Amino acid sequence: MRTLRAVGFDLDGTLFDHRGSARDGVRHFLRSLGVEPSSGALESWFTAEDIQFERWRVGEIGFQEQRRQRLRAVLPALGVTLPTDDAGLDALFDGYLQAYRRSWRAFPDSRDLIDTLRASGYRVGLLTNGTQAQQLDKLHRTDLFGGFDAVCISEHLGVQKPDPQAFIALATQLSVAPEAVLFVGDHQAHDVDGARSAGMRGLLVDRSATHTAGIADVVRGALRAGVEPAR
Incomplete structure (x- = not known):
C-alpha cells in the first residue's frame, strides 16, 4: 500500500462555511x-441553489444564468417582482452577493488543521468547483490562501469534480501520485467517489455533525489508518 503523502480538501462545506x-x-x-x-x-433558496448550481456544473447553463434562475425560482413566490432583463437580475443578485461576502467565514478549525498537516510533513492542496475570482476571494478573506501547496479551481482547470482529471490535476500540482493522496470533502459523489475514481483515497466529512468538535480527529484517524474509512 502506497504511503499517504498529501491531503486534498474541498472548499465549500469542508473548510469554508458556505451554508452558514x-x-x-x-x-x-x-x-x-x-x-x-x-x-x-431559506429552504427554498438553498434548494434552488443546489439545483441551479448543479445545472451549471454539468454545463447546462452558464454561471451567471444559474444565479438568475435562482432568483426566478424563489423570489416571485415570496411576493417580489423581478426585473424583466438580465442586467436587472444581475444587479439584484449582486445585493445578495454583497451580503453573502460580508458573512464569509472558514470553519474555526480549518486553518489550524491545514497548518498542522503541513508541519507533520504532508503536502496540502485544494480542489474546488467554482469561478476563479470568487473562490480565490474566499480564500484570501478567510485567511486560508497561504496554507496550501496547490490550489486548483475548476474554472481554471477546465474540468469539474467529480471528473477524475480534476483530481489528477491536483495530484500533479502536489507532485505526488494520486494513490498517495487522501481527499477530504462533504459530498459523496463529487468529492469521495470522484477522488476514488482517480486512485485517491476519499474521506467524507459532515460539518453539520462536527461543527463544534471539527474534523481534525477524523482526518488524522484516516491518515493513521492509511486505509479507506468505513462508510
Whole structure:
C-alpha cells in the first residue's frame, strides 16, 4: 500500500462555511427586499441553489444564468417582482452577493488543521468547483490562501469534480501520485467517489455533525489508518 503523502480538501462545506455564510447573507438580502426570512424561504433558496448550481456544473447553463434562475425560482413566490432583463437580475443578485461576502467565514478549525498537516510533513492542496475570482476571494478573506501547496479551481482547470482529471490535476500540482493522496470533502459523489475514481483515497466529512468538535480527529484517524474509512 502506497504511503499517504498529501491531503486534498474541498472548499465549500469542508473548510469554508458556505451554508452558514449564505444563510446570514440570504437573511439580510431578503429583509432588504421587505421579505421575512422564514425557515421556508431559506429552504427554498438553498434548494434552488443546489439545483441551479448543479445545472451549471454539468454545463447546462452558464454561471451567471444559474444565479438568475435562482432568483426566478424563489423570489416571485415570496411576493417580489423581478426585473424583466438580465442586467436587472444581475444587479439584484449582486445585493445578495454583497451580503453573502460580508458573512464569509472558514470553519474555526480549518486553518489550524491545514497548518498542522503541513508541519507533520504532508503536502496540502485544494480542489474546488467554482469561478476563479470568487473562490480565490474566499480564500484570501478567510485567511486560508497561504496554507496550501496547490490550489486548483475548476474554472481554471477546465474540468469539474467529480471528473477524475480534476483530481489528477491536483495530484500533479502536489507532485505526488494520486494513490498517495487522501481527499477530504462533504459530498459523496463529487468529492469521495470522484477522488476514488482517480486512485485517491476519499474521506467524507459532515460539518453539520462536527461543527463544534471539527474534523481534525477524523482526518488524522484516516491518515493513521492509511486505509479507506468505513462508510
